[in-house]
Amino acid sequence: xxxxxxxxxxxxxxxxxxxxxxxxxxxxxxxxxxxxxxxxxxxxxxxxxxxxxxxxxxxxxxxxxxxxxxxxxxxxxxxxxxxxxxxxxxxxxxxxxxxxxxxxxxxxxxxxxxxxxxxxxxxxxxxxxxxxxxxxxxxxxxxxxxxxxxxxxxxxxxxxxxxxxxxxxxxxxxxxxxxxxxxxxxxxxxxxxxxxxxxxxxxxxxxxxxxxxxxxxxxxxxxxxxxxxxxxxxxxxxxxxxxxxxxxxxxxxxxxxxxxxxxxxxxxxxxxxxxxxxxxxxxxxxxxxxxxxxxxxxxxxxxxxxxxxxxxxxxxxxxx
Amino acid sequence: xxxxxxxxxxxxxxxxxxxxxxxxxxxxxxxxxxxxxxxxxxxxxxxxxxxxxxxxxxxxxxxxxxxxxxxxxxxxxxxxxxxxxxxxxxxxxxxxxxxxxxxxxxxxxxxxxxxxxxxxxxxxxxxxxxxxxxxxxxxxxxxxxxxxxxxxxxxxxxxxxxxxxxxxxxxxxxxxxxxxxxxxxxxxxxxxxxxxxxxxxxxxxxxxxxxxxxxxxxxxxxxxxxxxxxxxxxxxxxxxxxxxxxxxxxxxxxxxxxxxxxxxxxxxxxxxxxxxxxxxxxxxxxxxxxxxxxxxxxxxxxxxxxxxxxxxxxxxxxxxxxxxxxxxxxxxxxxxxxxxxxxxxxxxxxxxxxxxxxxxxxxxxxxxxxxxxxxxxxxxxxxxxxxxxxxxx
Numbered sequence: 001x002x003x004x005x006x007x008x009x010x011x012x013x014x015x016x017x018x019x020x021x022x023x024x025x026x027x028x029x030x031x032x033x034x035x036x037x038x039x040x041x042x043x044x045x046x047x048x049x050x051x052x053x054x055x056x057x058x059x060x061x062x063x064x065x066x067x068x069x070x071x072x073x074x075x076x077x078x079x080x081x082x083x084x085x086x087x088x089x090x091x092x093x094x095x096x097x098x099x100x101x102x103x104x105x106x107x108x109x110x111x112x113x114x115x116x117x118x119x120x121x122x123x124x125x126x127x128x129x130x131x132x133x134x135x136x137x138x139x140x141x142x143x144x145x146x147x148x149x150x151x152x153x154x155x156x157x158x159x160x161x162x163x164x165x166x167x168x169x170x171x172x173x174x175x176x177x178x179x180x181x182x183x184x185x186x187x188x189x190x191x192x193x194x195x196x197x198x199x200x201x202x203x204x205x206x207x208x209x210x211x212x213x214x215x216x217x218x219x220x221x222x223x224x225x226x227x228x229x230x231x232x233x234x235x236x237x238x239x240x241x242x243x244x245x246x247x248x249x250x251x252x253x254x255x256x257x258x259x260x261x262x263x264x265x266x267x268x269x270x271x272x273x274x275x276x277x278x279x280x281x282x283x284x285x286x287x288x289x290x291x292x293x294x295x296x297x298x299x300x301x302x303x304x305x306x307x308x309x310x311x312x313x314x315x316x317x318x319x320x
Numbered sequence: 321x322x323x324x325x326x327x328x329x330x331x332x333x334x335x336x337x338x339x340x341x342x343x344x345x346x347x348x349x350x351x352x353x354x355x356x357x358x359x360x361x362x363x364x365x366x367x368x369x370x371x372x373x374x375x376x377x378x379x380x381x382x383x384x385x386x387x388x389x390x391x392x393x394x395x396x397x398x399x400x401x402x403x404x405x406x407x408x409x410x411x412x413x414x415x416x417x418x419x420x421x422x423x424x425x426x427x428x429x430x431x432x433x434x435x436x437x438x439x440x441x442x443x444x445x446x447x448x449x450x451x452x453x454x455x456x457x458x459x460x461x462x463x464x465x466x467x468x469x470x471x472x473x474x475x476x477x478x479x480x481x482x483x484x485x486x487x488x489x490x491x492x493x494x495x496x497x498x499x500x501x502x503x504x505x506x507x508x509x510x511x512x513x514x515x516x517x518x519x520x521x522x523x524x525x526x527x528x529x530x531x532x533x534x535x536x537x538x539x540x541x542x543x544x545x546x547x548x549x550x551x552x553x554x555x556x557x558x559x560x561x562x563x564x565x566x567x568x569x570x571x572x573x574x575x576x577x578x579x580x581x582x583x584x585x586x587x588x589x590x591x592x593x594x595x596x597x598x599x600x601x602x603x604x605x606x607x608x609x610x611x612x613x614x615x616x617x618x619x620x621x622x623x624x625x626x627x628x629x630x631x632x633x634x635x636x637x638x639x640x641x642x643x644x645x646x647x648x649x650x651x652x653x654x655x656x657x658x659x660x661x662x663x664x665x666x667x668x669x670x671x672x673x674x675x676x677x678x679x680x681x682x683x684x685x686x687x688x689x690x691x692x693x694x695x696x697x698x699x700x701x702x703x704x705x706x707x708x709x710x711x712x713x
Binding site: 036080081085087088089091093094096097100101106108110115235238245283285286288289292293295296299300302308 | 476482
């Protein structure tokens with residue numbers, strides 16, 4: 001128990017940005033807009049959060065800046081994909097490079113610390129929250145430590161990320177907006193025939209993706225760490241994309257897939273140089289590559305089948 | 321089967337037919353020029369935003385890239401990388417496939433170069449090592465691209481996603497190989513031993529000296545000619561052979577290709593392998609031409625620059641060579657610029673790269689209607705002046 005809990009705890013922390021980014025991709029892709037720019041949006045958000053919270057010492061202002069920056073990038077992607085009917089993959093690639101270049105460039109120009117933002121003072125971070133009764137229950141076997149270590153003691157964004165999953169499921173499957181959103185990703189012509197604007201629906205989906213990526217970036221810069229560093233997303237946007245595919249574009253499985261990938265990450269940190277009973281020393285790189293390998297295998301249909309939204313990636317033209 | 325071409329139309333090769341018709345010189349010359357200019361204008365605004373002068377920056381950049389012999393040498397050295405990766409992206413584009421995996425394919429290609437060089441460098445001269453290493457690089461790159469290509473046509477998994485995943489897998493695999501297997505005992509650097517000097521590719525310093533240019537210590541080497549030969553090869557292949565015709569047909573209209581009896585499976589796999597081979601050969605330049613050893617992350621983003629280069633060059637080898645030189649200038653000039661104007665760091669290049677991909681790729685139709693209207697106005701005026709209902713442009 002003592003050995004497992006810290007790993008699970010760090011898995012939770014590592015899976016939070018994946019959950020938020022994967023939910024971002026969920027809304028965008030279910031509406032028919034492919035989004036490989038999750039990485040870039042998260043990165044620009046992390047930079048905005050780190051820079052603003054570092055200067056103002058306010059976590060909330062940092063979060064707001066992150067969301068604004070990320071939504072701005074999302075709107076560029078939306079404009080290129082929806083209004084200009086450009087190639088969504090190319091647009092996503094552009095977003096990723098823009099974010100990677102701009103964050104390093106502006107960071108260096110403004111703060112001259114090799115792309116870092118100034119260290120965020122205490123008030124500029126989302127502090128860990130002690131849930132009521134955590135200390136009192138610690139003595140209770142099994143439940144106590146799990147509650148005190150695993151469930152309690154995270155920052156606000158962790159809890160928000162977990163709550164975002166049922167919220168997303170409710171929006172997608174229980175509201176009129178969600179129904180239309182899913183419809184526009186499968187058959188935009190039918191939605192158009194019903195007199196609903198395809199473009200406006202998709203713009204809203206893309207903006208929601210921007211908001212989620214904003215939270216994910218803020219989590220990286222001002223909750224998990226105390227400041228932005230160069231390329232701090234380090235491929236998390238692509239792992240989130242992998243998790244989204246792994247979850248077959250559904251909210252609850254997104255939570256599971258992200259936790260699985262977060263767990264793999266936590267284990268790979270834990271296993272550095274450790275020897276396992278039967279297999280001997282496992283190369284850390286093998287565990288790091290596992291999420292990508294699993295996604296390739298899944299996409300190839302060797303375990304289950306991942307079918308993307310039918311209209312994904314296709315620009316909608318009103319009259320054919 | 322179902323080649324999933326719908327979601328990755330070739331943005332470089334013939335865009336979707338549009339209502340307005342404009343002459344080829346505008347389609348292939350003017351519009352790309354306007355798109356790239358827009359990208360650079362926005363980049364200039366970013367420089368202005370941090371309080372530096374964009375004009376001064378451009379001047380420093382141009383001087384750093386072309387102002388002296390060594391600068392030109394480095395510009396061409398970087399351009400060599402980008403010709404390979406740009407061609408790689410373009411060949412796949414022509415078949416309607418977006419290969420984002422050039423980075424990983426080049427990385428794995430480097431493994432091919434290193435294995436051949438480590439085996440032969442002490443027993444064979446460079447002119448034996450060079451072709452063998454090139455073949456190995458092409459083979460390794462092609463093999464790494466084969467899997468995503470095959471998975472797309474046979475298992476329906478999207479080549480964009482698979483190639484992204486394969487970049488990460490390649491990176492993890494290469495770190496593991498270098499750290500656990502290829503690193504010489506007692507070394508602390510995750511890299512192979514240095515190859516024997518006799519295996520090194522000839523530098524082009526002597527050749528440029530004949531032209532009266534002193535490139536100093538610039539590592540521009542024989543690979544430049546290999547890259548140019550590849551550009552010629554791609555031109556002949558895509559526009560002058562049956563295979564190239566089939567590749568373009570599949571890219572433009574897969575349904576028509578099937579109707580014409582072309583196997584989409586074969587074309588997708590062959591073009592991905594060609595693409596991977598071109599990307600893999602990029603490794604020859606830095607590994608055998610410059611560093612003389614295989615290092616971690618030696619590709620350094622050149623695979624991704626290939627995307628911008630291919631889009632800017634509209635998938636044509638001439639355009640690709642020109643855009644590769646432009647990006648070579650940015651890489652070399654950017655380094656000099658960062659030295660003289662510390663506020664403008666080299667990361668500006670990545671911003672420009674992103675803007676070029678955005679304007680020349682995703683927003684390629686942004687200025688099209690406006691230009692078409694201007695051209696129509698212009699030709700109408702010309703006709704009125706000529707006083708005859710002449711041939712429309």
